[in-house]
Amino acid sequence: MERTLSIEIRLPTVLRTHAAGATTVAVEGSTLGEALNSLVTQYPGFEGQIVTAEGTLHKFVNVYVNDDDVRYLDKLETKLSDGDVISILPAVAGGA
Amino acid sequence: MPVAKSVLELIGNTPMVDVTAALDPGKVSPKVRVVAKLEGQNPGGSVKDRIALSMIESAEADGTLKPGQTILEPSSGNTGIGLAMIARVKGYPLKIVMPSNVSSERRQLLSVWGAEVIESPGSEGSNGAVKRAREMAKEHPGWAFLYQYANPANPKAHETATGPEILRDCPEITHFIAGLGTTGTLMGVGTYLKQHKPGVKIWAIEPPAGEMVDGLRNLDDGYIPPIFLDYEGAELLDRRTVVGPRDSIEWTRRLTSVGIFAGISSGAVMAGAAKCAATIEEGVIVALFADGGWKYLSTGAWTEDIDVVTERAKSMIYF
Structure with a gap:
């Protein structure tokens, strides 16, 4: 069996209620999709919140592995390395 | 030159x-x-001079901005500064909705060219300024709301220049x-x-x-x-x-x-x-x-x- 990796997911305030108020959750998985499944297994309230029923990322959510938006990596197939940090953020406007 | x-x-x-x-x-x-x-x-000091000019000229051309009409815009600084310079030259009163947590120079520059600054909560970031400006635009239909986030003249300035x-x-x-x-x-x-x-x-x-x-x-x-x-x-x-x-x-x-x-x-x-x-x-x-x-x-x-x-x-x- 493939070795599972230790990954941290950072949650925005708006999603912390689903994780009993936690700001970070430790998950396992060798891809982003596996890591997010691990999050849902621990906290079922995340079901449908980040990944839609159609299996794509929620439109108003940006997911970053370390500092890169996964939409421009391999989306849910993005490979993870031990110690990677996944950040989930609501889409917001930047400065202008 | x-x-x-x-x-x-x-x-x-x-x-x-x-x-x-x-x-x-x-x-x-x-x-x-x-x-x-x-x-x-750029003369106003940022890339935003380009879109400020493009949005104003496009609104003049399609008739949504008439001589002397007040302009409203949410901006964390540079767009407001560009608009302020151009509005001063062209004679439009200008109101900028700006988050409170920007550098003091940004706020001062708006005053230099005579714009009025309306503060929005810093904790809400640019989103808060956008929200407040949209509400104000509804309350004051006589003002020209350029709205850089949705105005095609914004990307067009970059596509054409x-x-x-x-x-x-x-x-x-x-x-x-x-x-x-x-x-x-x-x-x-x-x-x-x-x-x-x-x-x-x-x-x-x-x-x-x-x-x-x-x-x-x-x-x-x-x-x-x-x-x-x-x-x-x-x-x-x-x-x-x-x-x-x-x-x-x-x-x-x-x-x-x-x-x-x-x-x-x-x-x-x-x-x-x-x-x-x-x-x-x-x-x-x-x-x-x-x-x-x-x-x-x-x-x-x-x-x-x-x-x-x-x-x-x-x-x-x-x-």
């Missing part, structure tokens, strides 16, 4: 300069160059990197470059969302600028990377080693260019530096302890 009839004729046609020497030579192939486009050379200038001055470009705000610069320049040189990669740099996202009650309160959706931004971009305040300030300081005094978001873009440079064997990366350093002197970005300045930047809008 001919004498301009008005300061407005001096907007655009900004210079480009090789800043490769600011990179760490051990980490970059000798076949990689980074070229900066210095938008701080900034993009062509870049390809004219640096035809060897392989990558284009700029900051992501309204998304107008990246959408306009990116569209032009991909049409005329399809292999060019487009990288977006953004600041960490930080505390301003804490104001959102649910995910649907999030905001994607309509311009980004209209230009199919998700497909147009090739990479989207967050650069934090510490890296941004460090690179802003490093740029002074090649004589460039740029704003903090330019440091973030340069950090992204360095990251990009380290991943390619050869190429020419064009980095758009949105403004100069003048408006950020009060933040201590160049002179104070980096830890202190980084901490300060976390609660400030510098993009």
Whole structure:
């Protein structure tokens, strides 16, 4: 069996209620999709919140592995390395 | 160079300069160059002069802006400053809705050209200013609401001028990197470059969302600028990377080693260019530096302890 990796997911305030108020959750998985499944297994309230029923990322959510938006990596197939940090953020406007 | 009839004729046609020497030579192939486009050379001091002029002229042309009519706009600084300069020259009263946590120079510059500043809560970031301005636009239908986040004249200014200038001055470009705000610069320049040189990669740099996202009650309160959706931004971009305040300030300081005094978001873009440079064997990366350093002197970005300045930047809008 493939070795599972230790990954941290950072949650925005708006999603912390689903994780009993936690700001970070430790998950396992060798891809982003596996890591997010691990999050849902621990906290079922995340079901449908980040990944839609159609299996794509929620439109108003940006997911970053370390500092890169996964939409421009391999989306849910993005490979993870031990110690990677996944950040989930609501889409917001930047400065202008 | 001919004498301009008005300061407005001096907007655009900004210079480009090789800043490769600011990179760490051990980490970059000798076949990689980074070229900066210095938008701080615009008369109002930033890239936003371009869209401010484009939005005003487009509203004049289609009749939504009439002589003497009040203009309303949400802005964390540069768009407001560009609009203020142009509105003063053209004789329009201007109201800018601006988050309270911007540098004091940004607010002062609006006053220089006679604009009225309406503050929105700093904790709500740019989203809060957008929200307040939209409410005010509804309450005052007689005001012209330019709304840079959805105004096609914003990306159009970059598609018809900034993009062509870049390809004219640096035809060897392989990558284009700029900051992501309204998304107008990246959408306009990116569209032009991909049409005329399809292999060019487009990288977006953004600041960490930080505390301003804490104001959102649910995910649907999030905001994607309509311009980004209209230009199919998700497909147009090739990479989207967050650069934090510490890296941004460090690179802003490093740029002074090649004589460039740029704003903090330019440091973030340069950090992204360095990251990009380290991943390619050869190429020419064009980095758009949105403004100069003048408006950020009060933040201590160049002179104070980096830890202190980084901490300060976390609660400030510098993009």
